[in-house]
Amino acid sequence: xxxxxxxxxxDWVRAHDIMVDNIDIEGFVVDNAHxxxxxxxxxxxGCVVALPYLRYDFVPMDVAPNEEDINAxxxxxxxxxxxxxxxxxxxxxxxxxxxxxx
Numbered sequence: 286x287x288x289x290x291x292x293x294x295x296d297w298v299r300a301h302d303i304m305v306d307n308i309d310i311e312g313f314v315v316d317n318a319h320x321x322x323x324x325x326x327x328x329x330x331g332c333v334v335a336l337p338y339l340r341y342d343f344v345p346m347d348v349a350p351n352e353e354d355i356n357a358x359x360x361x362x363x364x365x366x367x368x369x370x371x372x373x374x375x376x377x378x379x380x381x382x383x384x385x386x387x
Contacts, residue, residue, distance in 0.1 A: 294370060297346040297356060298325060300336050310336065311346065313354070316359055328357055334386050352381055 292298060300323070302308035302339070305364030312334075322335040323343060336343075351364045355378045362371035 289363070292323065292343065292345070295365075297348040297350070299344045299346050300325065300341040300344075302340060303342055304340055309380070310334070310341075313350070313358060315365075326357065326361060328354060333361070351379075352378070352383065355381060 293315050294317060296314045298312065298314060300310045300312075302310075310325070310327050310362055311329075312325040314323060315326050315333055319335070321339070322337055323341075324333060324335050326333050328341035337348065359371060359374045362368075362374055
């Protein structure tokens with residue numbers, strides 16, 4: 286049975302494919318408005334994907350985005366013309382300080 290989480294744009298999630306073992310996708314939420322899909326951007330793939338709620342278990346991740354991740358989210362915010370998200374990310378980038386080892 287699926288656990289339902291309410292994800293916000295920018296939240297990091299791990300999506301586990303319940304039909305195929307060993308398939309996990311990690312990325313940040315780009316769009317949460319679709320009733321059947323969660324739209325995420327997995328940085329390792331370099332493209333936005335729509336994952337169906339019925340096929341994946343989504344688990345929130347406690348991840349602090351790095352500078353590259355923030356820049357990727359800014360690019361998406363610009364592409365979708367989301368000014369509020371862009372401004373939020375720009376402030377986050379201004380305050381960004383790399384963590385040890387990252």
